[in-house]
Amino acid sequence: MASGITKLVVGHPFDTVKVRLQTSSAAEGRFKGPLDCLVKTVRLEGPLALYRGCTPPLVGIMDWVITNNAFPELVFCFWGSYDIFVRNLKRYGLSDGSVSFLAGGLSATVFWMGSYPTDLVKNTYMTQPDVHPRRYPTATCVMKHIYQTAGLQGFYRGFLPSFLRAFPTNAAAVFMFETTMHLDNRLLFAVPKKGRLYEQCMQLLQGSDIHFNRRSRQDIALSTNLPVALIFLPAADIPKYVAEGNVDLGITGQDMVEENEVKDKITQLMELGFGQCRLCVQVPVSGSSQTLESLCGKRIVTSFDAFARKVFEPLDAKFGKKTTINYVSGSVEAACALGLADGIIDLVESGETMRAAGLHDIHTLMTTESVLIGNKNSQHQDLITKLTSRIRGVITASKYVLCTFNVERQHLPEAVKITPGRQGPTISSLDSHEGWVSVSAMIEKKRKGDIMDALSDVGATDILVMGFTNCRV
Ligand SMILES: Nc1ncnc2c1ncn2[C@@H]1O[C@H](COP(=O)(O)OP(=O)(O)OP(=O)(O)O)[C@@H](O)[C@H]1O
Numbered sequence: 208m209a210s211g212i213t214k215l216v217v218g219h220p221f222d223t224v225k226v227r228l229q230t231s232s233a234a235e236g237r238f239k240g241p242l243d244c245l246v247k248t249v250r251l252e253g254p255l256a257l258y259r260g261c262t263p264p265l266v267g268i269m270d271w272v273i274t275n276n277a278f279p280e281l282v283f284c285f286w287g288s289y290d291i292f293v294r295n296l297k298r299y300g301l302s303d304g305s306v307s308f309l310a311g312g313l314s315a316t317v318f319w320m321g322s323y324p325t326d327l328v329k330n331t332y333m334t335q336p337d338v339h340p341r342r343y344p345t346a347t348c349v350m351k352h353i354y355q356t357a358g359l360q361g362f363y364r365g366f367l368p369s370f371l372r373a374f375p376t377n378a379a380a381v382f383m384f385e386t387t388m389h390l391d392n393r394l395l396f397a398v399p400k401k402g403r404l405y406e407q408c409m410q411l412l413q414g415s416d417i418h419f420n421r422r423s424r425q426d427i428a429l430s431t432n433l434p435v436a437l438i439f440l441p442a443a444d445i446p447k448y449v450a451e452g453n454v455d456l457g458i459t460g461q462d463m464v465e466e467n468e469v470k471d472k473i474t475q476l477m478e479l480g481f482g483q484c485r486l487c488v489q490v491p492v493s494g495s496s497q498t499l500e501s502l503c504g505k506r507i508v509t510s511f512d513a514f515a516r517k518v519f520e521p522l523d524a525k526f527g528k529k530t531t532i533n534y535v536s537g538s539v540e541a542a543c544a545l546g547l548a549d550g551i552i553d554l555v556e557s558g559e560t561m562r563a564a565g566l567h568d569i570h571t572l573m574t575t576e577s578v579l580i581g582n583k584n585s586q587h588q589d590l591i592t593k594l595t596s597r598i599r600g601v602i603t604a605s606k607y608v609l610c611t612f613n614v615e616r617q618h619l620p621e622a623v624k625i626t627p628g629r630q631g632p633t634i635s636s637l638d639s640h641e642g643w644v645s646v647s648a649m650i651e652k653k654r655k656g657d658i659m660d661a662l663s664d665v666g667a668t669d670i671l672v673m674g675f676t677n678c679r680v
């Protein structure tokens with residue numbers, strides 16, 4: 208009750224201003240803005256005009272709802288029906304995300320079906336012309352008028368646009384609300400949302416059996432089989448989030464960790480074996496500056512501005528010059544051709560982009576690859592260990608294959624030298640061939656051709672090589 212009265216006293220003037228602004232067209236030019244509307248209303252009609260719509264002797268529950276601006280009370284319709292929709296949609300085996308999305312949209316429809324007539328009556332009452340006697344002395348008169356002129360359907364005039372807007376916006380809002388509420392107690396795992404590392408990260412998550420459904424453009428996805436939430440972020444921002452404990456785990460490049468200057472604040476859990484490249488100082492092939500020292504005092508363009516400052520500040524101090532460092536977020540190689548830079552600092556993998564821009568590298572600042580990094584104080588250390596072990600299994604599986612063959616026992620020592628395995632090969636006797644054994648051992652994928660040749664040379668037969676997708680070794 209107290210909250211209703213407070214809402215009425217404090218909130219109703221705002222509502223009056225809002226509705227008047229909404230219903231006065233720009234062409235009319237009645238009000239220049241909210242303050243102008245407030246001042247004009249008070250000056251021309253007196254302060255009580257701000258409370259029009261809340262004091263008339265309205266009767267019945269509809270009037271109470273209207274005069275107390277009690278739409279929030281109708282919110283129970285929303286969440287009440289939401290529960291019912293959720294329960295029913297779950298029966299169709301839809302994912303949690305789809306259920307929240309659809310139930311949110313459907314509940315918004317229910318909410319609007321219930322509240323739309325009162326909204327229409329309230330708006331009509333509050334925006335009636337400032338003439339005396341009033342066309343509608345009470346909200347009940349508005350209701351009577353609508354009913355007499357258009358029947359019951361008159362209370363739903365203009366409903367379609369409201370519905371069309373309400374379904375998707377509420378579906379998305381509820382979906383995000385539910386997702387965010389479910390982040391509690393989950394390990395937050397940041398992965399690049401696009402760019403060079405994206406595809407391999409997705410394969411890594413899939414290989415590690417971290418299941419999730421991600422809608423297009425959605426930046427948070429809950430795992431469906433682990434207490435993990437995947438947070439899709441730019442690779443450049445991930446080190447900072449991990450260092451500050453906003454997320455527990457992340458995948459990014461070592462170059463990004465350096466650039467964010469957070470190496471001491473994170474734990475590098477594992478090198479992932481992809482995203483390998485070099486961070487290089489590059490200059491035009493025929494440019495006048497061909498050394499780091501000669502670039503001192505000139506213009507450098509880069510996405511790695513912190514790195515660039517670390518390189519050039521000592522040189523500037525030594526030579527008494529001031530190197531200009533300008534940040535760009537991509538296509539750095541274009542800067543020299545555009546006359547914006549004398550040199551750049553950017554990544555080189557194959558060197559194709561660099562050469563296509565007429566540049567060559569004169570200095571390698573660091574070699575880099577993608578890494579799994581963790582927050583030092585995460586509350587989810589057990590889960591971090593588990594995920595790290597799964598990911599290590601996928602990486603190992605991508606580097607090794609399983610080699611099996613049969614060999615005469617007398618040649619076993621030579622064969623074992625060729626395939627020692629990670630901790631010794633598995634050897635079992637062959638019941639069907641007296642004096643023969645079957646051997647299986649993990650071998651490096653990139654050496655499999657040489658190994659098979661060598662095994663043949665020592666008399667091994669039935670040599671098979673098989674890939675596997677995950678392992679714990
Ligand atoms: N050519 C490359 N080869 C290998 N790894 C690369 C290459 N370019 C970038 N990387 C690695 O990928 C990380 C992210 O780089 P990327 O250019 O994809 O980031 P982004 O700026 O977020 O994406 P985008 O370029 O789509 O805006 C880099 O920090 C680096 O570690």
Ligand SMILES: O=P(O)(O)OC[C@H]1O[C@H](OP(=O)(O)OP(=O)(O)O)[C@H](O)[C@@H]1O
Nearest residue numbers: 403537538554555556557558559560561
């Ligand atoms: O040596 P290369 O094999 O040619 O690779 C190097 C390029 O790859 C990266 O850019 P990316 O293609 O990711 O786009 P970006 O410039 O927009 O960051 C990097 O910034 C280089 O431009």
